[in-house]
Amino acid sequence: MSDMSRPERALSAxxxxxxxxxxxxRRGDDRAFATLYRRHARYVAGVVYRVLGNDGEVDxxxxxxFTDAALALDDLREPAGFRGWxxxxxxxxxxxxxxxxxRFRFLSRAIELVHPKASDPREQxxxxxxxxxxDAIPPDVRVPWVLHHVEGETLPEVAKMCDVSLATIxxxxxxxxxxxxxxxxxx
Amino acid sequence: xxxxxxxxxxxxxxxxxxxELREQRVLARIQESKRARLAEKKTPRAFxxxxxxxxVIAGAxxxxxxxxxxxxxxxxxxxxxxxxxxxxxxxxxxLASDASVHIDEQGEEQVRLTQSAxxxxxxxxxxxxxxxxxxxxxxxVRVLGxxxxxxxxxxxxxxxxxxxxxxxxxxxxTTVLALGETLEVPAVHVPExxxxxxxxxxxxxxxxxxxxxxxxxxxxxARAANRYDxxxxxxxxxxxxxxxxxxxxxxWFTLGRVERARGRQAAAADAFAHCHKFAPHGALxxxxxxxxxxxxxxxxxxxxxxxxxxxxxKLHPGGAHAARxxxxxx
Numbered sequence: 001m002s003d004m005s006r007p008e009r010a011l012s013a014x015x016x017x018x019x020x021x022x023x024x025x026r027r028g029d030d031r032a033f034a035t036l037y038r039r040h041a042r043y044v045a046g047v048v049y050r051v052l053g054n055d056g057e058v059d060x061x062x063x064x065x066f067t068d069a070a071l072a073l074d075d076l077r078e079p080a081g082f083r084g085w086x087x088x089x090x091x092x093x094x095x096x097x098x099x100x101x102x103r104f105r106f107l108s109r110a111i112e113l114v115h116p117k118a119s120d121p122r123e124q125x126x127x128x129x130x131x132x133x134x135d136a137i138p139p140d141v142r143v144p145w146v147l148h149h150v151e152g153e154t155l156p157e158v159a160k161m162c163d164v165s166l167a168t169i170x171x172x173x174x175x176x177x178x179x180x181x182x183x184x185x186x187x
Numbered sequence: 188x189x190x191x192x193x194x195x196x197x198x199x200x201x202x203x204x205x206x207e208l209r210e211q212r213v214l215a216r217i218q219e220s221k222r223a224r225l226a227e228k229k230t231p232r233a234f235x236x237x238x239x240x241x242x243v244i245a246g247a248x249x250x251x252x253x254x255x256x257x258x259x260x261x262x263x264x265x266x267x268x269x270x271x272x273x274x275x276x277x278x279x280x281x282l283a284s285d286a287s288v289h290i291d292e293q294g295e296e297q298v299r300l301t302q303s304a305x306x307x308x309x310x311x312x313x314x315x316x317x318x319x320x321x322x323x324x325x326x327x328v329r330v331l332g333x334x335x336x337x338x339x340x341x342x343x344x345x346x347x348x349x350x351x352x353x354x355x356x357x358x359x360x361t362t363v364l365a366l367g368e369t370l371e372v373p374a375v376h377v378p379e380x381x382x383x384x385x386x387x388x389x390x391x392x393x394x395x396x397x398x399x400x401x402x403x404x405x406x407x408x409a410r411a412a413n414r415y416d417x418x419x420x421x422x423x424x425x426x427x428x429x430x431x432x433x434x435x436x437x438x439w440f441t442l443g444r445v446e447r448a449r450g451r452q453a454a455a456a457d458a459f460a461h462c463h464k465f466a467p468h469g470a471l472x473x474x475x476x477x478x479x480x481x482x483x484x485x486x487x488x489x490x491x492x493x494x495x496x497x498x499x500x501k502l503h504p505g506g507a508h509a510a511r512x513x514x515x516x517x
Binding site (some may be wrong): 014028029030034035037038041042043045046048049050053055058059062063066067070071107116117118119123126127130137148150151152170177180185 | 190191193194195196197198199200201202203204205209210211213214215216218220221224225284419468471472473507
């Protein structure tokens with residue numbers, strides 16, 4: 001009896017995939033959504049931090065984006081593509097924040113922008129210079145540049161995440177490269 | 188340096204200070220904000236107009252908002268996808284996603300439940316030999332063989348009877364509700380002020396208890412500074428002062444972690460068990476049950492660890508902690 005039950009138990013212990021959890025969450029299972037959250041929270045927090053460059057905003061963006069996702073689960077056409085869909089929502093929220101930040105740039109300059117803290121202090125200067133340059137370029141070119149070059153996402157993935165065509169994303173990343181190079185080399 | 192190299196250096200060096208506590212806290216914020224947004228959606232604009240008019244009329248007639256009001260027709264309670272809680276006597280509780288209900292007692296003569304948040308519909312099997320009651324805040328609903336819904340919304344408890352009769356004790360009086368009747372009572376009863384020999388200035392000086400946010404912050408700061416005794420004190424104060432707040436589940440869970448950090452494994456197991464009991468369908472319930480099993484094992488109580496692990500595997504056979512629970516359950 002026990003020999004028979006062991007393989008079954010081992011099989012049942014395989015963690016549920018995103019698609020199954022999405023289906024359960026759609027039926028109102030909060031635990032399933034919490035599992036999805038825990039599975040992707042660290043990755044999403046990293047993306048938010050590296051794109052925005054400010055740890056102080058990470059929790060707010062996480063809250064906004066995951067709440068958006070929880071309420072829009074029924075709109076997700078391919079449950080297995082939960083992560084990509086979630087990142088699109090996150091990027092939307094980041095765009096709003098960066099646009100707002102640019103509108104109030106005169107104020108952010110007055111209070112001095114906070115840049116991410118490098119884990120290796122020898123790299124702090126590089127991080128400071130890069131984020132200062134990133135703060136000076138528009139969000140629609142900044143976000144794809146970070147997603148591609150920092151997060152390592154492929155161009156088609158970045159296009160999907162930013163909800164624009166592949167050609168547009170290539171153009172935007174190239175634009176960001178030129179702008180960043182000019183700013184970093186002007187130093 | 189190419190953009191790719193630059194990006195790789197940033198990726199290697201820029202990581203948020205993300206940890207389990209922060210993850211938990213953000214999850215609690217997400218759940219709170221989801222509830223708030225759903226509540227906004229469920230409340231049509233016309234309702235605000237009617238509600239505003241009702242407030243004005245109530246104010247004009249000097250009605251006390253502490254007095255329960257019976258209305259002949261049931262106010263609509265939003266339909267939500269429920270989870271089911273089955274009781275041993277065959278009664279069932281359908282839980283909305285925001286509901287938190289736990290069983291205080293489940294015997295042949297008495298069934299006592301406590302609802303601390305959200306909306307739940309109770310289908311109670313008639314049994315004249317058994318007392319069935321639900322406590323929500325300071326309101327107690329005693330069942331006389333029936334189906335009814337209890338919703339905790341914005342400081343009030345709303346009871347709607349779908350079948351049979353219930354007796355509701357709250358707001359300083361007891362009311363029997365029949366089929367189709369609705370009653371709204373403040374969740375916390377404020378008694379009529381009694382004549383006090385104390386001068387009002389002395390009353391004014393009475394210190395108000397710390398807010399739940401202040402207690403949470405204090406606990407977090409103490410925990411970050413490894414002042415575990417202080418963290419425990421703040422968390423226990425929060426649990427004792429705000430027993431109905433949904434964040435109590437998170438407080439119990441954090442308390443479990445703090446007790447574990449202090450090396451008090453049995454106390455940790457007890458805190459995790461309380462977390463699960465407080466919100467058996469909450470986001471932390473699954474983790475709490477697993478951590479309870481691990482803590483009992485660390486405390487050297489293999490029997491309790493086995494019980495908790497078995498309970499976990501029964502409820503979450505494909506859960507995130509199933510692999511950890513299997514050796515503990517054997």
